[in-house]
Amino acid sequence: MARFVAGRLLAVIPLLLLVSVLTFGLVQLSSADPALARLGSSATPEAIAEIHRELGIDRPAVAQYWSWLTHAVRGDLGVSWVNGRDVMESLKQRLPPTLSLLSGGILIAVLVGVTAGLLAAVRAGRVSDRFISLGATAGQAVPNFWLAILLVTAFAVDRAWFPATGYVGPTTNVGQWLKGITLPAISMGLAAAAAFTRQSRSAAIGVLGQPHVRTAFAKGLTRGEVIRRHVLRNAGVPIITLVGFQASSLLGGSIIVERVFAIPGIGSLATESVVQKDMPTVLAIVMLTALTVSVVSVATDLMYAWLNPRVRLR
């Protein structure tokens, strides 16, 4: 197991290197100028050149990349080209809100999706199954930003049940934290819940037809016991795979949702940085995202083994 984990994590290193090269190249292709973000469109060519000199972007691209890489491997991600803020500090500050939304979104997606999927599976072919399947299709079709706007209008602006914007950390006030992430997490989680519903329904229907499940029923176990002990565990492998996929997908979706709810997370930082061609911040965010996706992937593999003893990690 330890060798497996170490091997997978080591494989992340060349991946990160490749991602950093691609990101650097793509940002270089952008014609945006961080000097203009600082100086405005009235900036003189001399002023722009001065900022370029200050930031070191008057050097060849290879020299710029090498400089970034040699600092990054030592944990120095540099400072923002636009506001001079330490990038590592920005990430530390922006990560908790995004992780809160991500975990809240996944939790809602799994709870709502798996419950609805199992319900549809045990009532397969009936009206309730069709109703749930229809709901899942609709859920997948609804864009999360649109849902976010509707939710904020209905529950924050019109009724003030939840805050319309902002984020309060759990260490500051747990109640405010929960209230603050509820609507964004629902916005992110409901579309993902639809995917979980379809996946868990299909997996559960497959397991319910297996001989060992029929045997379990024949032994006199209740439907709840059968589902808990036999169906859920066996159907869990594809669901866990989906958690991995959806975590990456929700991370992307957080960009829009954070903007609608004015949550100062990684997503909103990414938007601002890309628009302003703030290379150190963009690179750091992409690296962090790639690392997160890789770690989630390893964690998913570990979960496989835990859920299904036939899977052996090497």
Added chain:
Amino acid sequence: MRNASRPRPSTNVTRRGVSTLLVTALAASLGAALLAAPSEAVTKTTRKAAKTTKAPATTAAPASTAAPTTTAAPAATATATKPTGTLRIGTFGDLVTFDPARGQVLTQTAYYAIPYDSLLRRDAKGNVVAGLVTKWERPDSTTWRLTLRADVKFHDGETFDAAALKANIERSKSVAGNPSAGLFARIVSATPTADGKLDVKFSRPNPSFPTEMTNLAFAPISPKVLGGDVRRNPVGTGGWIFDAKATQEGVKYVFTANPNYWDKANQGVERIEVSALPDNNARFNALRTGQIDMMDALLASQINEAKSAGLQSTASDGQLIQFFVGDRNGTLVPALAKTEVRQAMQFGIDRASYVKAILEGNGDASAGLWAPSSTWYNPQNAQLYKYNPDKAKDLLRKAGYPNGFEMSIPSFATTRLANEAFAQMMGSIGIKVNIVQVQPGTAGAEFRARKFPVVYAPISVDDPNTFWGQWLARDSGWNPFGADTSVIDALNARGESLDSDAARKAVYSDLEQAVLDDGDSLVVAHTSRLAAYSSKVKGDPFIYRGDLFVRPQGIRLG
């Protein structure tokens, strides 16, 4: 301040209906467990606000710049009371730097106006009044003599005096890449006098200096920190001191009342929190739900909604909407070298339709350079070049372009509508305008790099001399093609040499007409910068002409 129009009840009814359906559907499926108890404080604030709909503030009266020798009463007029409460501001952009010599003052107003003071201020009518400078006079045509307040200290206890202001001016001149460099370019020297005044010497007469001194680019910083890092350390003379410990950079910036502030009467709040809320709807929602007390960059389309939610709004109508023609030599587009062609473009602009369709009624259709509330407004010039497509086509024919010609204009998301409207209007007289997408915020730079002949350029300038210096002069940044400006330069020189605004107005009217006849600036309209605030904000907040946002001096919380 332009009156807000009537609310649109049908919109609210529809939204309410949708939200009610959502409540029913989602509340049932998600379960009560997810729904935490309602925020009582927020609910109360919102409902209280909804009950107190107030009429918007009145339109600012014409502004005036200073006479050659001017002594103005101090800006402070209110009675000093202990500052109380927390003013929470939502602004569209994050802080880039606290250093006015390194940041765009216009977009950073919400941050700079709190720890810093401008040398001069404006009153609600737009007149320039005393601030840190109590008297400003011209001992000769190129020198301004400034008398400074004697009771002002910086946040670190340093004294504000002529030497401190001299150090600030010299530093602002020397910082390479200062976005406000144009304001300092003509300053030759700053010399303290024996009696504690400061003589600011210019390379040529600068009648605009009093107006320029209302700009926060001149905000003095403690000489002790001038040589260090000002980016995160705003040690000014302003009414509120930056609280770095309570601040979360990129999220919320906190300031607390300066106990030694010289202008206690205008220091109404104890604490100010500024949050960066880039999304316009999110910022508006935060205001409507009582999470913030004031917001900037209110959209014209939000005025009615703000009013029906019990919010108030204020506006400064100092924004000029124009398409600026740079290629007057015909370098990129030979047709533009002909004056008749540029005049044809003037006649081809349907200003009234533009205001209605693009500005949603928030503007005054005008061909003139100055807004109706400006000192320099000339109604005759505003009526020049009324929409007349037949005359436009006739001029094109006379210029030798009966079938029109083709040109390009840079555009990005936020300027797309304006550029599309321009292309449509020009298309109706036979000029094909190709809209070329550029990176957001770079249209001006692309124009200045001589890649485009014309650019959409909304600006806030309310002084002919400043407009000339920044946009029209032969060597200005916005004349990248080096177009001949001898007539305009001569008129400006005449204006600079005159002593009073009244005398200058006649000359500057001629200058305005010359600019319009030459087709340099294709003016479409004058519009407003809008801000909104909740009913608990008192003190009739207003936006300085040329600023983007309300300055906090004078604001109290009720």
